[in-house]
Amino acid sequence: MLGFLDEAVAWMVERGQTGQWGTQPWSEQPKRVERITKLVENGLWIAELDGEPAGAMVVAAEPDEWIPRVDEPELYVRLLVTSRRFAGRKVGSGLLDFAKESSRGKLLRVDCWAGNNGRLVDYYVSQGFTPSVTFTVKDWPGQVLEMRP
Secondary structure (H helix, E strand, C coil), rough: CHHHHHHHHHHHHHHCCCCCCCCCHHHHCCCHHHHHHHHHCCEEEEEEEECEEEEEEECCCCCCCCCCCCCCCCEEEEEEEEEEHCCCHHHHHHHHHHHHHHHHCCCEEEECCCCCHHHHHHHHHCCCCEEEEEECCCCCEEEEEEECC
């Protein structure tokens, strides 16, 4: 998981897109390493392509503390990251399809960075999610999206 996140940061830095996760690799930031360690303790789904790890997703029964709660059963995609080496091979959408199947009869929600002209928001909309509420953590703009598979 940390390797995927470090790879994503390097890719975004190369493109001048530092607003989402900054410029420093996740594996070099103790607070982020601790956060990921706690997240994966509750379960981690790994996608493989050609026998290699290609992406990872953590799904939980509830979101981070800064996300508004709902009064119904839900699954929440807490983190989704894919390897740039497998870009264009539908790794992320495959993991989301697995989350959709796992959440039948429940609300499925995810949040993402709303910067960079909403490109991540558009991605989740293309996967069948509908934008619901927005939020800000410090200066980080976020969007919650949801669906009922």
